[in-house]
Structures are given as structure tokens and as C-alpha cells.
Amino acid sequence: EGLVITGVAIKTDEAKVTVLDVPDVPGIAAKLFSEVAKEKINVNMIVQGTSRNGLSEINFTVPKKDLITLKSIEEKIKSSIKCSNIIYDDNIAIVSVVGTGMRSHHGVAAKVFEVLASRGINIEMISTSEIKISVVVRMERAEEAANALHKEFKLSEIEIKTE
Amino acid sequence: EGLVITGVAIKTDEAKVTVLDVPDVPGIAAKLFSEVAKEKINVNMIVQGTSRNGLSEINFTVPKKDLITLKSIEEKIKSSIKCSNIIYDDNIAIVSVVGTGMRSHHGVAAKVFEVLASRGINIEMISTSEIKISVVVRMERAEEAANALHKEFKLSEIEIKTE
């Protein structure tokens, strides 16, 4: 499959939520997201890595406009699943490089990260699939990150999409 | 946008690599993945959550066949980025639910997690995008997970793809 990078997208209307030290046992993610779904809040990115000492961290992004509702159910979430804390961050942007054939081409992700590194932009979260590499950065670095990626992948003017 | 779940996919030819306690500063992800790219190893899922006390965990999956090569460059990686340890797990499977309109429909992810919870299947890693919800489970639970999801979303016979 040929590698084709089709665009760079920025999403600035979301906030990141981090649920710390949840037990790594079946049912926890189900309870957490069913509480969020009850409030009719749309969840975009969900990122969970590997547990340590039986505890995991679950991150997800929601529309900024829903953050107040989400905070209002914090006690409900904390009584449904054990966790040490829930952290909210509304100063983030999601910058994504979109394309096809990324999985079969080594080095695309490395290049995305190198472009950000060269500008001293810190990567705060990463989630990838075959067609998309998404990173979370500080809101104020989003434009610069997107422009740098746009230039690196030699995309024409029209491709920076703000979702 | 209407919600359409088009299929369930299982991927059993990959291993998960976890790089622990990397400094959460610009350039680390770039260095890690450029070392991996030098070996011409294709990276599939990359998952990094939020750092704690300035340290992050970076997870990624590679073809099982490349695990020996990856282990052979561990010292190179450790001298290029500070980390406390690198963990390899070749007994995993990636189970994905694929569809469109997932972002604008609350509750799809919750349902996926509930199906796995109801069968006592532990979710070891999560990565989602608008068109795909991927979870890592023990290899021996992959079939059961995929069949349960297949049934839940009432998909016809043909849709369980083994990638």
C-alpha cells in the first residue's frame, strides 16, 4: 500500500480528562464510560496504556462545552469506580496527521514526532491508527504544530482542517 | 451522521512494547521511534497517556516477527532516551470495532467495554478514533471478545476479519 498523507487537522474545542489509579480489572472502563454516556456526553479520543502494580490511567477527550456537566458527576464516577483523582485540562488541542498506508510505512510517526521536537513542542498524549496519528499539545502551540507538519509533508494550502 | 458499525477485527500477529518512565519533554518520542524506524520495523498502535511527576509511559505494537530485532536494540534505545524499563508482551491480541459516526454517538465505547466486562475480559490497552475502537486483551480471550462484540452489534457472519 502506498503512503499518502492527505491532511493535517486541528481540534481545539475539546478538553482532556484523566482518571488516575483505576483498578486494572474487568468492568472499570465499562462503568466509567456508562456514567459519561448517561449524561449524553460524546467522548472522542480514549487512551489507556498498560497498568502498573494493578492500577491504570484512563484518558479521554470531551467537548469543552460538556466539561461542566462532567465535573458535576465526578462524585458519581468516584463512587462507581475506585480512582485516586480526576484531572481536567481545557487548554489542549488535538493535532492529527491523516493519511493511508501509515501502518505499512515505518518512520511516519517518527517523522511527525521529529517535526514537533524540532520546534520544542511537547507531546502530551498520543493515539494512532492506520489512517491517523493524533497528538495532544498545549492549545497555544497547535497552529505552529499544524503548520510545521503541513510544511514537512508538503501539503497544499487547502488541507489544514479545523474540526 | 448516522451510526453504522461495519465490523469487528482481530489482530493476533503483534506484540506490545511498553517503555516506562520516559521524561515528558520534547524530543523523547521522536528519538524512540526514530531508533525503531532505523530497523525498518512497522509500528501499528502508539498509545501514550498523561505524564505524572514529569514521567510518561509510551506503548506501541509491532509485528511479533520483529520483536527479536527490537529487543536487540534495547541498549541503543536506553542510551538515546532515559527510561526505567522496557516491557515486551507477545501474548496479546488487538480487538477492534469499526464503524462510522462513533464520535457523534455517545455510548458506543461504553457498550463495547460493557460487552467485554460482562464476560470478565480485562481491557489492557485502549485506543480510539472516530471510526475505530481498539482494545488489547489476552490472546486467549480474543475469539470470545470478537464473537461477543459481533453478537452485540448484530453483525452478519462475514464481518469478523482477522488482520
Ligand SMILES: C[C@@H](O)[C@H](N)C(=O)O
Ligand atoms: C482499566 C480498565 O480498562 C480495566 N482493565 C477494564 O477492563 O475495564
Ligand SMILES: C[C@@H](O)[C@H](N)C(=O)O
Ligand atoms: C513523552 C514524550 O511524548 C514527550 N512528551 C515528547 O514530546 O516526546
